[in-house]
Amino acid sequence: MIAKRETLTIVQLNDSHAYFDIHPEMFWQGDQAVYRFAGGYARIATLVRQIRAEKRERVLFCDCGDTLHGTYPALKTQGQALVPILSSLHLDAMTAHWEFAYGPKVFQRRVSELNYPMLAINVYSKGTGRMVFPPYVVKGIGGLRIGIVGIASNIVDKVMPPSYSEGIYFTLGREELPRIIDVLRQQEKVDLVVLISHLGFPQDMELLSKVQGVDVCLSGHTHNRLHKPVLQGKTIIMQSGCHGSFLGRLDVTMEGDKIMDYQHQLIEVAASLEPDPAVDDLVKQALAPYENELAEVVGETATALDRGTILEATMDNFLLQALIESTGAQLAFSNGWRYGAPIVPGNVTVNDLYNIVPMNPPVSTVELTGEELLAMIEENLEHTFSRDPYQQMGGYVKRCLGLKAFLKVENPQGTRVQKLFVGNEEVQPHRYYTAAFVTEQGIPRKYGRNRKNLSERSIDALRKYLAGNRPLRAVLRGTFVAV
Numbered sequence: 001m002i003a004k005r006e007t008l009t010i011v012q013l014n015d016s017h018a019y020f021d022i023h024p025e026m027f028w029q030g031d032q033a034v035y036r037f038a039g040g041y042a043r044i045a046t047l048v049r050q051i052r053a054e055k056r057e058r059v060l061f062c063d064c065g066d067t068l069h070g071t072y073p074a075l076k077t078q079g080q081a082l083v084p085i086l087s088s089l090h091l092d093a094m095t096a097h098w099e100f101a102y103g104p105k106v107f108q109r110r111v112s113e114l115n116y117p118m119l120a121i122n123v124y125s126k127g128t129g130r131m132v133f134p135p136y137v138v139k140g141i142g143g144l145r146i147g148i149v150g151i152a153s154n155i156v157d158k159v160m161p162p163s164y165s166e167g168i169y170f171t172l173g174r175e176e177l178p179r180i181i182d183v184l185r186q187q188e189k190v191d192l193v194v195l196i197s198h199l200g201f202p203q204d205m206e207l208l209s210k211v212q213g214v215d216v217c218l219s220g221h222t223h224n225r226l227h228k229p230v231l232q233g234k235t236i237i238m239q240s241g242c243h244g245s246f247l248g249r250l251d252v253t254m255e256g257d258k259i260m261d262y263q264h265q266l267i268e269v270a271a272s273l274e275p276d277p278a279v280d281d282l283v284k285q286a287l288a289p290y291e292n293e294l295a296e297v298v299g300e301t302a303t304a305l306d307r308g309t310i311l312e313a314t315m316d317n318f319l320l321q322a323l324i325e326s327t328g329a330q331l332a333f334s335n336g337w338r339y340g341a342p343i344v345p346g347n348v349t350v351n352d353l354y355n356i357v358p359m360n361p362p363v364s365t366v367e368l369t370g371e372e373l374l375a376m377i378e379e380n381l382e383h384t385f386s387r388d389p390y391q392q393m394g395g396y397v398k399r400c401l402g403l404k405a406f407l408k409v410e411n412p413q414g415t416r417v418q419k420l421f422v423g424n425e426e427v428q429p430h431r432y433y434t435a436a437f438v439t440e441q442g443i444p445r446k447y448g449r450n451r452k453n454l455s456e457r458s459i460d461a462l463r464k465y466l467a468g469n470r471p472l473r474a475v476l477r478g479t480f481v482a483v
Contacts, residue, residue, distance in 0.1 A: 003256035006143045009051060009249060010194065011061040013044065013091075014220035016244035017070030017098070017339040018082060020283050022271055024342045025245040026308045035304065035344045038245040038268055041085050042275030042283055047247055047267060048089065049276060055251075058142045061091050064220030065152065065198040066242075068110060069098035070339050072354035073290050078102040079110045081286040087115040088279050093137055095119055097153035097198045097221060100164040101359075104132070119150025119196065121180055122173035132168055135180050144191045144254060147184035149177070149214075153198040153221060155393045159383070161440055172390060173199070174207055181213035191257040194218065201226075201239050202389035208232040215259055216250060223338050229264045236262060243341050245269055294351035299466025303474045305356075306342035310384070310396045311480040315340055315356055318474035319458070320401035322465035323436035326456055327365050330422060330434050331373075331403055335441035336384070336396035348466060350459075357458045361438045366448035368435050370427040374420055376447050377405060382413045397480060398442070403427075406483050418483060 016039075025038040052059050067086065068079030079102060093116055099107050111118045111133075121135040136149045151173040157165035177195075184190045195214045197204050200221040208214060214235045223242040229250065230237045236259070240248030246266055253261040305315040320332035334357075343352045354360070368376070376398075383394040406418045420427045427433075437443040438458050445451070466472055 004143060005260070006191075006254045007055070007058055007251065008141060008144055008146070008192070008254065009055045009059045009251050010216060010218070011048060011051060011059060012064065012218045012238060012240045012248035012250075013062070013067075013244065014064035014218065014240055014248075015066040015223055015242035015339070016063075017066050017242065018068060018074035018079075019071060019243045019341060020073065020082075020085070020287055023243065024344050025243060026306045026342045033304065033306065033308065035342055037271040039243050040269065040275065040283065041089065041244065042280035043269045043273040044244055044247065045089055045276035045279040046273050047269065051249065060139065060141060060146060060148075060194065061089070062148065062194070062196045062218055063091050063094035064196050064218050065094060065096040066098050066220065066339070067094065067096075068107075069101050069358070071358055072294060072351065073287055075354075075358045076290065078106050080113070083110065083113045085279060085282045085286060088282060091116045092139055093117050093119050093148045093150065093196060095150035095152050095196050095198050095220075097156065100156050100160075103163055103166060104168050119148065120152040121149060121176040122154060122171040123152050124169050124171070126167050126169055135176070136184060138184070138188050138190060145189060146192045146194060147188055147190035149180055149184070149193065149195045151177070151195065151197040151199055159393050159441065172207075174211065177207070177211050178213070181211070185213065191254060192216070192252075192259075196220075200389075200392065201237070202392055204237055205230070205232050206389040208235045208237065216252070218248070225266060227266050229262075238264060240266055242339060294349060294354070296350045297347045298350055298353065298463050299348040299469075300471040301343060301345055301348050301474070302471035304342060304345055305474060307338060307340045307396070308342075309476075311482070312476050312478070313396070313399065314474050314476060315343065316399035317401060317477065318465075318472060319356060319438070319462065320399060321474060322461040323363060323438070324401060325465055325468075326363055326461040327434075327436040327454070329365055329402075329436040331368075331436070332401045333435060333437040333442040334399045335439055336380070336394055336398050338395045348472070353459050353462045356462070357438060359439070360457050360459045362453040363456045363458060363461050364437050364443075364451065364453050366435055366437065366443055366451045367432045368443070368448045369429065370431050370433065371429040372447045373403075373427060373433060374417060374429075376443065377417055377420070378414050381407065381409070381416045385409055385416070386413065394441075400479050401477070404479060404481070406481050409482050
């Protein structure tokens with residue numbers, strides 16, 4: 001008997017980082033970056049409504065996480081401001097990463113308020129050893145039974161502040177995944193297994209080279225704009241940018257439990273789209289309490305500020321310049337964050353500053369030996385470029401100012417830095433250097449002496465720097481040179 005053909009459209013949202021409304025986004029055009037407005041949940045809602053109407057509701061819509069954190073209104077409400085908006089989108093499931101920044105207990109409250117499940121096969125209670133979230137959910141769409149599995153980011157308890165993982169621990173998920181696939185196939189009798197993952201694209205590729213049985217992987221975390229899906233064995237892997245500026249769409253044709261054909265689109269959430277009126281109203285309500293405060297103009301930039309480059313970024317050079325001016329330190333460091341919508345030349349608002357560093361951490365200082373400085377940079381380069389995808393545990397390369405490093409990126413762990421200079425002098429192993437930083441991801445606690453949190457916070461330092469440097473210039477300096 002020939003199995004009946006069924007069709008399904010899978011829509012992916014990943015790494016929207018709480019960007020409620022339309023915002024500047026960076027696009028590559030020829031040999032340069034260009035900027036145009038994109039994104040916003042009301043335009044996302046319009047696209048999804050159109051797809052659902054076209055496909056007669058044969059649509060699966062999933063979110064790969066990094067959703068409830070990343071902008072000022074999200075941080076001020078610990079993600080609660082997003083709940084009515086996200087619930088209005090009628091998502092089918094999500095997984096998580098930065099959602100844990102509010103602490104696991106607060107995140108559980110947000111999960112209870114949403115009208116769709118949070119899934120993770122790799123988050124466990126330290127007290128009971130049990131999974132904190134459901135590992136999967138089964139959805140019936142058309143004539144198909146679909147098993148949706150979640151894997152949260154596994155780095156939360158490894159490189160992020162301890163409060164993010166209080167009372168819980170994270171695994172990679174590679175031991176659990178085959179068992180869950182077997183349950184879905186043998187007991188739940190699903191036709192299709194969809195994995196929503198926040199491990200990152202390299203990690204998903206590695207995982208799915210060893211684990212068979214996943215039909216479609218919706219990958220998150222690394223902000224890849226995949227214009228074509230990638231096949232790993234028989235698994236179709238897709239990832240769809242960041243900041244809610246894109247949706248991924250995959251149309252599959254099934255016979256029984258086999259994908260016979262598929263088409264993929266990376267859809268820009270373009271400014272020309274008409275916002276969904278109901279969702280647009282929810283967005284306006286969420287932003288209204290902060291509108292006047294965030295609209296204040298605090299400076300001007302002559303440099304386009306963005307984080308779209310892996311070795312160094314203009315946005316972070318602005319932050320680091322402000323830290324050095326604030327503290328008088330020789331060096332400055334911040335984490336290699338991927339999120340943060342670009343700031344185009346022109347006026348800079350308070351909202352822009354919070355998009356750079358929404359947590360508004362204190363400005364901190366520490367003294368590092370040259371030996372520690374080298375070890376910290378080598379550790380960060382391994383977290384970024386490790387040959388073992390499972391050891392890639394950061395974002396982009398740690399943002400640095402005041403030093404210059406010549407790198408062999410392809411070298412093994414601990415041997416990438418060829419030469420390291422502070423100013424014009426080669427780093428001396430036993431000399432101490434003063435460094436300013438923000439967050440423990442900027443300079444992990446195991447490095448340095450005389451660590452101090454100053455009274456000034458990051459946003460204050462940025463505002464002060466803008467006031468004294470008008471217009472702002474924060475060009476790329478060639479801090480890291482691949483040789």
